[in-house]
Amino acid sequence: MSPQIATWTQRLTMAVALGMSCYHLYIAFVGTPNAIVLRSSHVGFALVLAFLTLPMWSRKGRREGLRAADVLFIVAALAVSAYPILQLDYILNRFIYITPLNDSDVVVGIALLLLVLEATRRALGPILPLTALLFVGYALVFTGTNPEVLLEQLTLSTEGVYGIPAGVSATFIVLFIIFGALVERSGAGRLFMDFALSLTGSAAGGPAKVACITSGLFGSVSGSAVANVMTTGTFTIPLMKRIGYRPAFAGAVEAVASTGGQIMPPIMGAAAFVMAEFLGVSYLTVAGFALIPAVLYYVALFAAVHFEAKRTGMRGLPRSELPRVWEVLRERGHLFLPLLIILGVLFNGYSAQFAALCGIVSVIPTMLMRKTTRKDVTLAMIVEALQAGARGAVPVALACASAGIVIGVITLTGLGLDFTSLVVGIAQDTLFLALILTMVAGIILGMGMPTTPAYIVMVALLARALEQLGIPIEAAHLFLFYYAILSAITPPVAIAVYAANGLSGAGLWASSLAAVKLGATGYIVPFMFALGPALLMIGPWHGVVMAVATAVVGVVCLAASLHGYFLAATPWWQRLVLVAAAFVLIYPGWLTDGIGIGFVALVVAMQMLRPATPAPQPVDADRGG
Numbered sequence: 001m002s003p004q005i006a007t008w009t010q011r012l013t014m015a016v017a018l019g020m021s022c023y024h025l026y027i028a029f030v031g032t033p034n035a036i037v038l039r040s041s042h043v044g045f046a047l048v049l050a051f052l053t054l055p056m057w058s059r060k061g062r063r064e065g066l067r068a069a070d071v072l073f074i075v076a077a078l079a080v081s082a083y084p085i086l087q088l089d090y091i092l093n094r095f096i097y098i099t100p101l102n103d104s105d106v107v108v109g110i111a112l113l114l115l116v117l118e119a120t121r122r123a124l125g126p127i128l129p130l131t132a133l134l135f136v137g138y139a140l141v142f143t144g145t146n147p148e149v150l151l152e153q154l155t156l157s158t159e160g161v162y163g164i165p166a167g168v169s170a171t172f173i174v175l176f177i178i179f180g181a182l183v184e185r186s187g188a189g190r191l192f193m194d195f196a197l198s199l200t201g202s203a204a205g206g207p208a209k210v211a212c213i214t215s216g217l218f219g220s221v222s223g224s225a226v227a228n229v230m231t232t233g234t235f236t237i238p239l240m241k242r243i244g245y246r247p248a249f250a251g252a253v254e255a256v257a258s259t260g261g262q263i264m265p266p267i268m269g270a271a272a273f274v275m276a277e278f279l280g281v282s283y284l285t286v287a288g289f290a291l292i293p294a295v296l297y298y299v300a301l302f303a304a305v306h307f308e309a310k311r312t313g314m315r316g317l318p319r320s321e322l323p324r325v326w327e328v329l330r331e332r333g334h335l336f337l338p339l340l341i342i343l344g345v346l347f348n349g350y351s352a353q354f355a356a357l358c359g360i361v362s363v364i365p366t367m368l369m370r371k372t373t374r375k376d377v378t379l380a381m382i383v384e385a386l387q388a389g390a391r392g393a394v395p396v397a398l399a400c401a402s403a404g405i406v407i408g409v410i411t412l413t414g415l416g417l418d419f420t421s422l423v424v425g426i427a428q429d430t431l432f433l434a435l436i437l438t439m440v441a442g443i444i445l446g447m448g449m450p451t452t453p454a455y456i457v458m459v460a461l462l463a464r465a466l467e468q469l470g471i472p473i474e475a476a477h478l479f480l481f482y483y484a485i486l487s488a489i490t491p492p493v494a495i496a497v498y499a500a501n502g503l504s505g506a507g508l509w510a511s512s513l514a515a516v517k518l519g520a521t522g523y524i525v526p527f528m529f530a531l532g533p534a535l536l537m538i539g540p541w542h543g544v545v546m547a548v549a550t551a552v553v554g555v556v557c558l559a560a561s562l563h564g565y566f567l568a569a570t571p572w573w574q575r576l577v578l579v580a581a582a583f584v585l586i587y588p589g590w591l592t593d594g595i596g597i598g599f600v601a602l603v604v605a606m607q608m609l610r611p612a613t614p615a616p617q618p619v620d621a622d623r624g625g
Contacts, residue, residue: 009066013052017390018383020045024174028357032171036084036091039162042170044081046397047119048074049390054122073115080112084162096157101148109155113405116161120398128449131457132402135409143413153408160408164277165400165456172273172283173396175356178389180221180267182363183338184231185385187373191332192217193235197317198325205309206316207239208253212302215254219261220268221339224392225488225496228258229503237503244314251504252489252514255496256301259488260522262451263481264294266343270396271455271484273352275477278459283352289474289536292548293482293525296535300521300555304563311565332373337366396452403453410460423465431469435530438462439483439523446487454484466530475533482526489515489522517562521555524586528554532588550593554585557600567607574603 023041032038051073052066083104084091101109113136117129136154139145154160158167196213200206214236219228233254240250262269265287272290276283308314338359345355364382367373410416427434441462446454458480466476488496491512501511516523529535534547560566561578570578581599584592 005066009052013049014383014387016045016048016052017387020049020174020390020393021178021386024170025178025357025360028175028353032353034088034092035158035167036088036162038170039158039166040081040084042174042397043116043161043166043401044077045390046394046401047077047081047115049394050119050123050398051077053391053394054119056122073118076111077115077119080108080115083108084156091156094156096152097149101152101156105156106148106151109151112155112161113151116398116401116405120402123395123398124450128399128402128453131449132405135406135415138415139409139413145413150409150412153412154405157408159404159411161401161404163404163407165274165403165407165452166397168274168277169270169393169397169400172352172356173270173400174389174393175353175360176267176270176273177392177396178386179338179342179356179359179363181385181389181392182360182382183221183335185376185381185388186335186338186363186367187332187376188221188335189218189231191328191335193232194323194328194332195325198323198328200316201322202316202319203306204316205243205245205305205314207236207243208245208250208305208309209302211236211240211254212257212298212305215257215261216264216298219258220264220266221261224269225255225259225262225485226499227392228261229254229496229499232258233500233503237500239317241504243317244312245308246506246510246514247504248506248510248514249308251497251500251506251511252518253301253305254503255489255494255500255511255515256519256522257298258500259485259496259519260294260297260301262485263290263297265291266339266346269451269485271452271481274400274452274456275481276352279474279477282346282349283355284346287346289478289538290481292535292537292551293478293529296525296528296551296555297522299552300525300559301518303556304518304559307560307563307565311563311569331370334366334369335373338362395450399450399453400456403456406453406457407460416460416464419461420465420468423462424468427465427469431471431531432527434465434469435479435527438466438479439526442480442483443487443490446484447490447492451481451484451488454487455481458484471530472533472536472538474536474538475530478536479526479530482522486519486522489519491516520562521558524558524582525551525555528586531586534588546593547588550585550596553600554582554596557585557596558582566603568610570603570607574606577603 023045027033027038051070056067056069117132121129136150139150140147192214193210196210200209200213203209211232214232215228218232219225237250237254240253241247268287268290272286273283276286279286341362342355342359345358346352364377367377423434423437427437442454442458445458459477462480463476466479467473488494491509494512494515497508497511497515501508504511528551532547533539534543535551537544557578560570561575561582564570564575566578577599581596584599585596
């Protein structure tokens with residue numbers, strides 16, 4: 001590609017990205033137009049940006065030039081996204097499944113499906129487009145669905161490409177991605193890091209605890225495990241290696257901590273907004289459901305790195321090298337304000353869309369409040385953030401559009417009901433077996449797809465089965481959400497671990513096994529709230545308090561058993577007792593809770609009565625732990 005063409009391509013990309021961000025900010029300010037208009041324009045922006053920025057074929061994922069095919073794809077994307085807007089009266093007034101399709105409907109519909117699948121392949125790889133094609137093939141071959149009816153369902157209704165997932169992406173998700181891009185450039189990342197260092201940097205295994213806190217804070221804003229790893233991991237992983245953690249363990253800590261950001265309120269991952277739409281509740285309600293499980297996830301991870309540090313004798317960083325908490329808050333603490341504003345708006349009953357808009361508008365005034373951040377406010381920074389927000393929204397928008405194809409097929413063919421019958425039949429009304437089957441299916445689906453489409457497909461296929469077996473709908477959706485997320489640290493794919501390995505230099509399997517060990521609680525917590533919805537704050541307050549207390553004990557016991565340290569080094573038989581305590585405490589009930597607490601008391605008594613042993617020597621940084 002000649003330098004002149006490259007320059008024009010960059011300018012066009014900047015213009016489209018800025019146009020996309022400004023369009024969605026304008027829509028959020030003046031009000032949402034017709035659903036078809038909003039969703040088709042949103043998908044159209046995503047298609048054009050994908051074909052402008054993502055290569056058709058490249059060994060290393062880098063553009064090798066704007067090909068003639070890309071230009072054709074861009075023109076076609078503009079045409080198919082404009083068609084529903086120009087033909088809006090015709091689409092709204094026709095009788096779906098009765099009025100026959102005309103030639104332009106067929107041409108535009110087929111082109112839209114092909115463009116969405118190709119753009120998704122470029123952005124996310126082949127798994128999601130192939131999954132969508134498999135569902136389309138199932139409808140045409142195995143159910144005998146009329147091709148015109150299927151095309152109408154997928155392209156001329158709000159049950160396919162322009163379905164609920166695309167609507168959520170256009171209404172909520174893109175705004176929070178823009179907000180995250182602005183916050184990242186405001187210096188909040190440094191605030192999160194310094195704040196965590198000042199609190200835990202000098203403790204045993206301090207840098208690993210810093211990774212837990214920083215990644216939880218940053219991940220709740222970014223909503224992306226990989227982006228979180230690459231942002232905070234560049235700092236935390238070298239620090240962990242410096243004090244003696246093995247590269248595999250250091251990378252695993254960052255991967256697990258970053259993955260948990262998608263379940264940590266106040267912002268969480270993109271799929272949380274889809275969940276709110278599916279459940280018909282406010283986003284704040286979903287955040288409330290997710291809060292206690294997310295805290296349990298991070299309590300367990302924090303406990304795991306603490307026990308590992310104590311077992312191997314690792315120390316923290318020297319206090320002289322660490323910032324002081326009050327200095328951090330004085331210099332940059334005001335950057336917490338945009339997050340607090342979003343929470344305040346949500347708590348006052350406003351929509352997530354309005355809350356995101358308020359958060360976006362507040363970032364620049366917040367930066368201007370103090371001299372330490374005022375210098376970073378430039379027009380170039382704002383433009384860069386708006387561009388980054390739009391480009392960050394492209395993979396999510398395309399994932400939602402492709403997932404809409406799958407949902408459209410499932411709705412039209414009744415496949416969801418068939419799958420529900422299959423799961424219920426295999427489980428034979430055994431809830432625990434059904435949960436295990438659902439967990440396995442969720443992890444497998446999530447391995448090939450990002451969290452949002454994996455969750456959407458899982459809801460269509462599995463949510464009804466869990467409901468039929470007696471699980472509250474809120475717990476069923478959050479159960480599926482968790483396992484769509486945990487695929488990021490589950491081998492063999494483990495995409496968050498791959499990202500961390502690029503920084504730690506560890507091997508895939510060593511890091512993946514360490515990540516599964518560290519994130520073991522994440523695999524257990526969904527069973528806790530599926531069997532006892534009190535962890536979702538459903539039920540009387542005393543039941544919620546009891547469930548939370550026993551769950552905290554349970555996850556800490558599981559972390560202690562896996563890492564061989566509790567109050568002191570733990571022999572194998574005590575580790576087995578702690579595992580038993582953890583699993584008994586999973587199941588709600590006074591009897592099981594009493595047995596679990598009894599097991600914990602036994603281990604505590606044995607460790608307090610045993611003779612004191614010399615503390616382990618600090619691990620040499622070159623040798624690892």
